[in-house]
Amino acid sequence: MFDSLSERLGGIFDRLRGRGALTEIDVRAAMREVRVALLEADVALPVVKDFIEAATQRAIGAEVIKSVTPGQQVVKIVNDCLVELLSGGEDVPPLKINVTPPAVIMMVGLQGSGKTTSTAKLASWLGTRERKKVLMASLDVARPAAQEQLRVLGEQTEIATLPIIPGQTPVQIAERARQSARLQGFDVVLLDTAGRLGVDEALMAEMAAIAGATNPDEILLVVDSLTGQDAVNVAAAFKARVALTGVILTRMDGDARGGAALSMRSVTGTPIRFAGTGEKLDALEAFDANRVAGRILGMGDIVGLVEKA
Amino acid sequence: MSWFGRLTEGLSKSTKKLANNITGLATGTLPLDEERLDAIEEGLIAADLGPRVAARIRERLADQKYAKGIDDDGVRAVVADEVAQILAPVARPLAIIRKPQVILVVGVNGSGKTTTIAKLARLFKADGKQVMLAAGDTFRAAAIAQLKIWADRVGVPIVAGDQGGDAASLAFDAVKRAMDEGIDVLIIDTAGRLQNKTGLMDELAKVKRVIGKLDPAAPHDVLLVLDATTGQNALNQIEVFGQVAGVTGLVMTKLDGSARGGMLVAAAEKFGLPIHAIGVGEGMDDLQPFTPQDFAAALVGTA
Numbered sequence: 003m004f005d006s007l008s009e010r011l012g013g014i015f016d017r018l019r020g021r022g023a024l025t026e027i028d029v030r031a032a033m034r035e036v037r038v039a040l041l042e043a044d045v046a047l048p049v050v051k052d053f054i055e056a057a058t059q060r061a062i063g064a065e066v067i068k069s070v071t072p073g074q075q076v077v078k079i080v081n082d083c084l085v086e087l088l089s090g091g092e093d094v095p096p097l098k099i100n101v102t103p104p105a106v107i108m109m110v111g112l113q114g115s116g117k118t119t120s121t122a123k124l125a126s127w128l129g130t131r132e133r134k135k136v137l138m139a140s141l142d143v144a145r146p147a148a149q150e151q152l153r154v155l156g157e158q159t160e161i162a163t164l165p166i167i168p169g170q171t172p173v174q175i176a177e178r179a180r181q182s183a184r185l186q187g188f189d190v191v192l193l194d195t196a197g198r199l200g201v202d203e204a205l206m207a208e209m210a211a212i213a214g215a216t217n218p219d220e221i222l223l224v225v226d227s228l229t230g231q232d233a234v235n236v237a238a239a240f241k242a243r244v245a246l247t248g249v250i251l252t253r254m255d256g257d258a259r260g261g262a263a264l265s266m267r268s269v270t271g272t273p274i275r276f277a278g279t280g281e282k283l284d285a286l287e288a289f290d291a292n293r294v295a296g297r298i299l300g301m302g303d304i305v306g307l308v309e310k311a
Numbered sequence: 312m313s314w315f316g317r318l319t320e321g322l323s324k325s326t327k328k329l330a331n332n333i334t335g336l337a338t339g340t341l342p343l344d345e346e347r348l349d350a351i352e353e354g355l356i357a358a359d360l361g362p363r364v365a366a367r368i369r370e371r372l373a374d375q376k377y378a379k380g381i382d383d384d385g386v387r388a389v390v391a392d393e394v395a396q397i398l399a400p401v402a403r404p405l406a407i408i409r410k411p412q413v414i415l416v417v418g419v420n421g422s423g424k425t426t427t428i429a430k431l432a433r434l435f436k437a438d439g440k441q442v443m444l445a446a447g448d449t450f451r452a453a454a455i456a457q458l459k460i461w462a463d464r465v466g467v468p469i470v471a472g473d474q475g476g477d478a479a480s481l482a483f484d485a486v487k488r489a490m491d492e493g494i495d496v497l498i499i500d501t502a503g504r505l506q507n508k509t510g511l512m513d514e515l516a517k518v519k520r521v522i523g524k525l526d527p528a529a530p531h532d533v534l535l536v537l538d539a540t541t542g543q544n545a546l547n548q549i550e551v552f553g554q555v556a557g558v559t560g561l562v563m564t565k566l567d568g569s570a571r572g573g574m575l576v577a578a579a580e581k582f583g584l585p586i587h588a589i590g591v592g593e594g595m596d597d598l599q600p601f602t603p604q605d606f607a608a609a610l611v612g613t614a
C-alpha cells in the first residue's frame with residue numbers, strides 16, 4: 003500500500019545524479035518525501051515537524067553533500083535520528099522489581115489496547131526469566147468478564163491471581179492485592195486496570211487514586227501500535243495524571259508501521275520496554291529501536307547497505 | 312540540551328496548538344493563502360485523514376473562490392463542508408429486511424466488536440425484533456463469558472459453546488437455531504484478528520462459507536468494527552477484511568470524548584463502504600447513527 007521510502011527517494015536522487023554534489027535544496031526536497039513517509043506511518047505531526055527540522059540540519063552537513071550515494075546517506079541519517087529518538091539515546095534501565103517486596107507494577111491505557119493480555123505476558127516473563135513469584139490482580143470492575151479474563155490467563159500461565167471478591171472498588175482491590183502479596187511472600191504484584199479515555203475525568207481520577215494508594219514502582223502505559231495521530235494526546239493525558247515509567251507497544255505483529263512508538267517515547271519521556279507480538283502469552287519481546295525505525299521508514303536493508311559501504 | 316530533548320519540550324506546545332485542528336492564522340477576513348492552506352492541511356493530517364487526502368482537500372480549497380478573503384470560521388465551515396460531502400454518500404443505517412437476518416461482526420483485536428454487538432442487539436430489540444447472539448469468539452479468554460453477560464443485560468438469547476471450540480460449527484448451529492426459532496436478527500461475534508495473519512483470516516472465510524450452506528445469502532451483513540484511535544492502518548484493515556470476509560459496512564467505536572476517526576474520510580473516498588453507526592461509550596445505549604455533518608464539525612472543531 004505504501005511506496006517504500008527508498009524507492010521514492012531513489013527517484014529524486016536519480017534525477018540529480020550526474021549533477022555532482024547535492025545542494026541544501028536537494029536535501030530539503032528529499033526531506034519532504036521523508037515527511038510524507040513518517041506521516042503515513044502515523045508518526046504524530048508535531049513530532050514529524052520537529053524531527054524533520056533536526057534531521058535536515060544533520061543531513062545538510064558535509065557527509066551527505068560529498069557522498070557518492072547521497073540518497074542512501076539521507077536515509078541513513080534519518081534512520082539514525084529515529085533510533086536515537088526511539089531509544090532516547092540510552093539503554094533501557096531494568097524494571098524496578100528488586101525493591102522490598104512486593105514490587106508493584108501497574109498497567110494503564112486506553113480501552114482494548116492490550117493491558118490484560120500484556121499483564122499476563124509480563125507476569126509470565128518475570129516468572130520464567132527473572133524467577134520471581136508473581137501475583138496478578140484485575141482492578142477492572144467496568145468491563146463485563148474482565149476479572150474472569152485475567153483469572154483464565156492466570157490458569158494458562160500458571161501465575162497466581164487475586165481471588166475475585168465482587169463489589170469491591172478498584173482501590174480496595176489494589177490494596178487487597180498488595181496486602182496479600184506481602185503476606186504470602188510474592189516478589190511482584192501486577193495490577194491490571196480498566197481501559198479509559200484521557201477525556202474521561204472520572205476514570206482518570208480513579209486511576210490516579212489507585213496509583214496514590216499503592217505507590218507503584220512501575221506504571222506502564224500499554225499502547226496499541228495501530229494508533230494514529232491521537233497517540234500524542236493519549237500519552238500526554240496519562241502522563242499528566244500518573245508518573246509513567248515505561249511503555250508496552252502491543253500488536254507489533256500487525257502490518258502497521260508503528261509510528262505511534264515515536265510519539266510515545268517523545269511525549270512520555272520514558273522508555274518503550276516491550277513489544278507485544280501476538281495473542282499468545284509468550285509473544286512478548288524486548289523493544290528493538292533499530293527494527294522499529296526501519297519499519298516506520300518503510301524500508302528494508304538500505305541502512306545495512308550504507309553501513310557496510 | 313540534545314536535539315531530541317528540545318523536541319520533547321517543543322512537543323507539548325505544538326500538540327496544544329493542533330488540538331484545535333483546523334485553526335486559522337488570523338482573525339480578520341484574509342485570502343486563503345499558502346500559509347493558511349498549510350495550516351488547514353496540517354490540521355487534517357493531525358486528525359488522521361492521512362497526508363494524501365489532506366493534500367487533496369487542500370487542493371480543492373486552493374482554487375480562486377476565496378482569493379478575496381475568508382475568516383477563520385468561514386475556513387472551518389468550508390473544510391467541514393468538504394469533509395461532509397465526502398462522507399455523505401456512506402452514511403447509511405443498518406436495515407433489517409430479512410428473517411432471520413444474519414450479521415457477522417469482524418475486526419482486529421480489541422476494536423470493540425463484542426460491545427458493539429450488545430449495542431446493536433439493544434437497538435434491534437427496542438425496535439421490536441427477536442434478537443439472538445452467537446458467541447463465535449472461542450479463542451480469547453472469557454470472551455464467551457463477556458458476551459453472555461451482555462446477552463443477559465440486553466435480555467436476548469445466546470448460542471454459546473466452550474472456549475477452544477470450532478467457531479464455524481458454532482456459527483452454523485446458531486444460524487440453524489435462528490431459522491428454526493423464527494428469530495429476526497442473529498448477530499455473530501468473532502475473535503479479533505490482525506488482517507495480516509493469513510491463517511486466522513482463512514478461518515474467518517470458513518465461518519462465512521459454512522453459514523452460507525444454510526442460506527446462500529447469509530451472512531447478509533458483514534460489519535467491520537474500527538477503533539477510532541487507529542491511524543492509517545485502518546485502510547489496510549478495510550481492504551483485507553473486505554477481500555476475505557466481504558465486508559458490507561463499517562461501525563466506528565470509541566468516538567466518545569474527542570474528535571478522532573479521521574481515517575474514515577480517507578476510507579470513504581477509497582472504498583465507499585456504508586458507515587452504519589458509531590460507538591460513543593462502553594454502555595449498551597452508547598450507539599449513535601453516523602451523521603456526516605456532525606462528524607465533520609467535530610473533526611474541524613466547529614461542533
Ligand SMILES: Nc1nc2c(ncn2[C@@H]2O[C@H](COP(=O)(O)OP(=O)(O)OP(=O)(O)O)[C@@H](O)[C@H]2O)c(=O)[nH]1
Nearest residue numbers: 113114115116117118119197253278279280420421
Ligand atoms: N495480535 C495481537 N493481539 C493482541 C496483542 N496484545 C493483546 N492482543 C489482543 O487484543 C485484544 C484486547 O486485549 P486485552 O488484553 O483484553 O486488552 P485490554 O487493554 O485489557 O482491554 P480492556 O480491558 O477492555 O480495556 C485481545 O483480543 C487480545 O488477544 C498483541 O500483541 N498482538
Ligand SMILES: Nc1nc2c(ncn2[C@@H]2O[C@H](COP(=O)(O)OP(=O)(O)OP(=O)(O)O)[C@@H](O)[C@H]2O)c(=O)[nH]1
Nearest residue numbers: 113114420421422423424425426503565590591592
Ligand atoms: N470508550 C469506549 N469504549 C469502548 C467502545 N466500544 C468498546 N469499548 C471498550 O473497548 C474495549 C474492547 O471492547 P470489546 O467489545 O471487548 O472489543 P472486541 O473487539 O470484542 O475485542 P476482542 O474480542 O478481544 O478482539 C472494552 O473495554 C470496551 O468497553 C466505545 O464506543 N467507547
Ligand SMILES: [Mg+2]
Nearest residue numbers: 117118142148
Ligand atoms: Mg483488560
Ligand SMILES: [Mg+2]
Nearest residue numbers: 424425448454
Ligand atoms: Mg470480543
